Amino acid sequence: MEKKTLSLIVVLLMMSACSTMKDMSNTVKDSLFTYEKVKPWQKGDLAKEDMQLVDDGMLNYADEHIYFSKEAATGGKGVGGGGCGCN
Amino acid sequence: MRSQSFLFLPLFLFLIYSGNSLAAKAPPFTLNGDNGSISLKQFRGKVVYLDFWASWCVPCRKSFPWMNAMQAKYKSKGLVVLGINLDDNKKAATAFLKQVPGKFTMAYDPEGDTPGKYHVEVMPTSYLIDRSGNIVYSHRGFKKSQSAEMESKISELLRKK
Numbered sequence: 001m002e003k004k005t006l007s008l009i010v011v012l013l014m015m016s017a018c019s020t021m022k023d024m025s026n027t028v029k030d031s032l033f034t035y036e037k038v039k040p041w042q043k044g045d046l047a048k049e050d051m052q053l054v055d056d057g058m059l060n061y062a063d064e065h066i067y068f069s070k071e072a073a074t075g076g077k078g079v080g081g082g083g084c085g086c087n
Numbered sequence: 088m089r090s091q092s093f094l095f096l097p098l099f100l101f102l103i104y105s106g107n108s109l110a111a112k113a114p115p116f117t118l119n120g121d122n123g124s125i126s127l128k129q130f131r132g133k134v135v136y137l138d139f140w141a142s143w144c145v146p147c148r149k150s151f152p153w154m155n156a157m158q159a160k161y162k163s164k165g166l167v168v169l170g171i172n173l174d175d176n177k178k179a180a181t182a183f184l185k186q187v188p189g190k191f192t193m194a195y196d197p198e199g200d201t202p203g204k205y206h207v208e209v210m211p212t213s214y215l216i217d218r219s220g221n222i223v224y225s226h227r228g229f230k231k232s233q234s235a236e237m238e239s240k241i242s243e244l245l246r247k248k
Contacts, residue, residue, distance in 0.1 A: 041173040041199050043210070
């Protein structure tokens, strides 16, 4: 029985094809997480240098370029992507 | 797949054109300026280049010399460059302005009410407001390469009485 439920969940997850957050419906998101949308003019703290994951601009650029060139088929970072049809 | 993208084409066209020209009344506001309060009303009859900026925003920094130049060049023709600072701490704005002087009208909105009214989605965002208070053009971000185009829009609008 448990196996059946588990496999059902797996199948359902596979049916959703893209399992990233952005593809969830808003109602699902809202029920799972409580969050406040940060306005574009409220990003002062996020813009601080010590808030950056990689604080070296050039290094970050190289990192993202390599990542994107490897992961482009799955959508890589940000927009675009291919195959699954949900971007 | 091909037919699907065809369906989206009108939508894209709509988005592109609606972004460029939205002739709507500019929402009114009254904010603190450097010398007393600043409200949009007082610039009726002038062309207003309204710019939302913050000290932490890099392209904003780049836009300042251009905005200074625009204000100096077109002041006599009736252009008012109005910068609305959105830092939640005014000290940050003051420190920024010491480094990068803003030679145009400045207003401060630490609460961030005005950008909500104007539906600001990126920093900086600027709006070109005509002499009768209508938003005729909006621009997201700042790139030097696009500034000539904006300048021609400003001078075109200044020619209209």
